[in-house]
Amino acid sequence: MPVTPPTYHSITEAQMMPRLVRIGPNLYGAVFTLMKLLPAHFILQRARERGELHHNTVVVETTSGTFGLALAMQSALTERELILVSDPAIDANLYRRLSDLGARVEICQEPAAVGGYQEARLQRLAEIRAGLPSTFCPEQYTNPDNPRSYERVSEQLIRTLGAVDCVVGPVGSGGSMCGTVRGLREHTPETLAIGVDTHSSVLFGQGDGPRALRGLGNSLWPANLDHSVFDEVHWCAAEEAYAHTRSLHAQHALFQGPTSGASYLVAQWWAKRHPDQLCVVMMPDEGYRYQATVYDDAWLADNGYVLAPRPDAEPATVASPEEAGDRWTRFAWNRRAYDDVPGVIPRPSPRARAERVLS
DSSP: OOOOOOOOSSHHHHHSSOEEEEEETTEEEEEOSBTTHHHHHHHHHHHHHTTOOOTTOEEEEEOSSHHHHHHHHHHHHHTOOEEEEEOTTSOHHHHHHHHHTTOEEEEOOSOBTTTHHHHHHHHHHHHHHHTSSSEEOOOTTTOTHHHHHTHHHHHHHHHHHOOOSEEEEEOSSSHHHHHHHHHHHTTOTTOEEEEEEETTOTTTTOOOOOOSSOSSOOSSOOTTOOGGGOSEEEEEOHHHHHHHHHHHHHHHOOOBOHHHHHHHHHHHHHHHHOTTSOEEEEEOBBGGGGTTTTTOHHHHHHTTOOOOOOTTOOOEEOSSGGGOOSSOEEEEOTTOOGGGSTTOOOOOOHHHHHHHHHO
């Protein structure tokens, strides 16, 4: 009986689901071309269904990464005006591509005193919305449709692989890991979740500070991040992530970005320690944005990065987030709420967080 291939109506629909690639005896990669296409498509679709997107509604969002690209692709296909607020960290190639897709990109040149550039971007976003008659903000950090969109990924994993013992993935907005793991746990409640963060990110209890490793971590607490989902947290340094990004390409021909490399570092370590259990690692986007950085030996040398991935490397285990050093570190989060974990920095009250995000 002939197999009928799926029918796609747009490039975004064709590219938003991951390919499942075996990269070890018990390790599979959920390899995305551009992971953020999935929540961007779903959020805009749900907004249309609720009557929140009209013909003259302008889509506005704060982003310095691939969520903006996903919105720009979707907006170009639907001929909708899009305004993105970013900061100097946005790379030139991404900026050109966003502009070519018709998006208006505004750059906040100075960080806010509290919350850094992300807070400054939120403030500028509010100013833009106040000056327009009809806007819709996807609000990837707070919109519950972000994690809900990843139910399709959990369904794909169950359909293809069956029971999944552990999921490893980077954490930024919280959407991909929380949504995927919640979906899996409806079938296998014991599925482990290991979140991958970077040092000087507030997400799992450290203080805010400069971060060389982009695409994961945050300076604000996203409402979509449900800390009680996570069994473990690993913090990775940029050099470690870059080394395993290159290793992933050299050994498995997977040309992905550094968030994938950071997650691969943790996932291959876990899979080797648990040879009888199945692990899936989330790999968010391809490596084309990083050809002049992570994939450029001269850039790495100029910035002092020495890439020497060790297959026998082990993370340091700490008793609290405040003890984490500046290298690969792991901590048993044990599915606890943020405020139940000792050694985390105090965070604002829920009301104060909501006011900052929605102002």
